[in-house]
Amino acid sequence: xxxxxxxLFALSRPRAGAVRHLGPQWYATVMGTAIxxxxxxxxxxxxxxxxxxxxxxxxxxxxxxxxxxxxxxxHWRHHRDQARAHLLDPATAPFYGCLAMxxxxxxxxxxxxxxxxxxxxxxxxxxxxxxxxxxxxxxGAAVAVPYLMAVRHRVEASRATPVxxxxxxxxxxxxxxxxxxxxxxxxxxxxxxxLLACVALFxxxxxxxxxxxxxxxxxxxxxxxxxxxxxxxxxLVLGPLGQSTTAAGRFAEIAPGILPGPEGRGLAVFAVLxxxxxxxxxxxxxxxxxxxxxxxxxxxxxxxxxxxxxxxPVGTCVTGAAALARHTGLVVYGLLACALYxxxxxxxxxxxxxxxxxxxxxxxxxxxxxxxAEPRPVTARTTSGAVR
Numbered sequence: 218x219x220x221x222x223x224x225l226f227a228l229s230r231p232r233a234g235a236v237r238h239l240g241p242q243w244y245a246t247v248m249g250t251a252i253x254x255x256x257x258x259x260x261x262x263x264x265x266x267x268x269x270x271x272x273x274x275x276x277x278x279x280x281x282x283x284x285x286x287x288x289x290x291x292h293w294r295h296h297r298d299q300a301r302a303h304l305l306d307p308a309t310a311p312f313y314g315c316l317a318m319x320x321x322x323x324x325x326x327x328x329x330x331x332x333x334x335x336x337x338x339x340x341x342x343x344x345x346x347x348x349x350x351x352x353x354x355x356x357g358a359a360v361a362v363p364y365l366m367a368v369r370h371r372v373e374a375s376r377a378t379p380v381x382x383x384x385x386x387x388x389x390x391x392x393x394x395x396x397x398x399x400x401x402x403x404x405x406x407x408x409x410x411x412l413l414a415c416v417a418l419f420x421x422x423x424x425x426x427x428x429x430x431x432x433x434x435x436x437x438x439x440x441x442x443x444x445x446x447x448x449x450x451x452x453l454v455l456g457p458l459g460q461s462t463t464a465a466g467r468f469a470e471i472a473p474g475i476l477p478g479p480e481g482r483g484l485a486v487f488a489v490l491x492x493x494x495x496x497x498x499x500x501x502x503x504x505x506x507x508x509x510x511x512x513x514x515x516x517x518x519x520x521x522x523x524x525x526x527x528x529x530p531v532g533t534c535v536t537g538a539a540a541l542a543r544h545t546g547l548v549v550y551g552l553l554a555c556a557l558y559x560x561x562x563x564x565x566x567x568x569x570x571x572x573x574x575x576x577x578x579x580x581x582x583x584x585x586x587x588x589x590a591e592p593r594p595v596t597a598r599t600t601s602g603a604v605r
């Protein structure tokens with residue numbers, strides 16, 4: 218049994234108890250690290266040393282992915298009861314979307330920056346494998362998690378959180394990283410099939426997000442602020458916004474050599490007409506989420522693994538803004554991408570430092586403790602009820 222004082226080196230012992238409470242949310246560390254590399258090389262500026270640093274971040278994400286896959290395999294082998302409990306827990310099951318996104322993020326990074334270390338042929342093979350597996354896992358999660366929510370979890374609309382978006386965003390990540398593989402396929406039908414499959418994944422994820430996002434926003438407006446520990450998850454809404462803008466930009470860049478005629482040119486127009494308003498909404502949500510986080514910190518919000526929500530979603534906005542900078546030629550989008558990247562690096566540094574410190578102490582591997590009840594936020598409705 219793992220205790221709060223059990224240190225990290227317990228993971229290296231021939232005991233599987235150390236991974237009993239290692240949930241799928243840990244894949245967020247892989248996503249948040251991989252996006253540092255892919256977002257960095259997408260920037261419109263190339264300061265000296267940036268690309269080697271981005272390659273190092275990608276290599277670190279690959280190591281993290283391999284380590285977590287091994288640890289999670291031990292978890293499923295020795296603690297199947299806990300694994301099933303995670304699937305039946307409405308607060309944990311959506312994090313299975315993080316597994317798919319971690320695979321896709323590392324795979325996409327292999328081709329964009331990892332090839333500097335492992336070479337282009339190996340990067341293509343690695344990306345193809347991780348893209349295929351990640352897309353299959355993502356589609357499975359996009360179906361299975363909403364199904365479990367409907368028939369087993371018995372969730373209420375008043376408990377909606379941005380975490381519900383995680384399994385629905387995974388196909389959008391596939392849509393964003395898949396087009397880079399198309400030029401490495403035989404010309405003709407294979408390339409066109411992959412590109413249009415990515416467009417289909419784009420539509421699948423986007424429409425599913427449009428269905429789920431109103432529930433999250435309505436709960437936030439009518440139910441008051443999220444619990445302190447969940448407040449950082451508001452940044453997860455940026456994921457489908459930034460990633461869809463990135464995907465639209467990639468379609469426009471790859472399509473001319475694959476889709477003849479007006480279809481290829483139409484995707485270039487779509488990248489701008491779609492990306493500009495969506496990025497505007499992303500900036501609005503960024504300000505709203507940041508205001509909630511500032512409030513939560515003032516009310517005593519401490520570190521939790523939800524802080525990794527400050528990384529990958531912001532990174533998708535970096536790549537989205539960089540795509541708009543390329544397609545519009547506007548300097549303002551380049552400046553926005555650079556500013557968001559600075560915030561991304563800072564957020565990753567804070568989240569990583571807290572994670573390593575608490576991992577070494579064993580705190581993050583211990584059994585979860587019941588969260589203390591938080592006071593109900595004061596609103597006009599609660600005030601009037603108290604008066605009566």
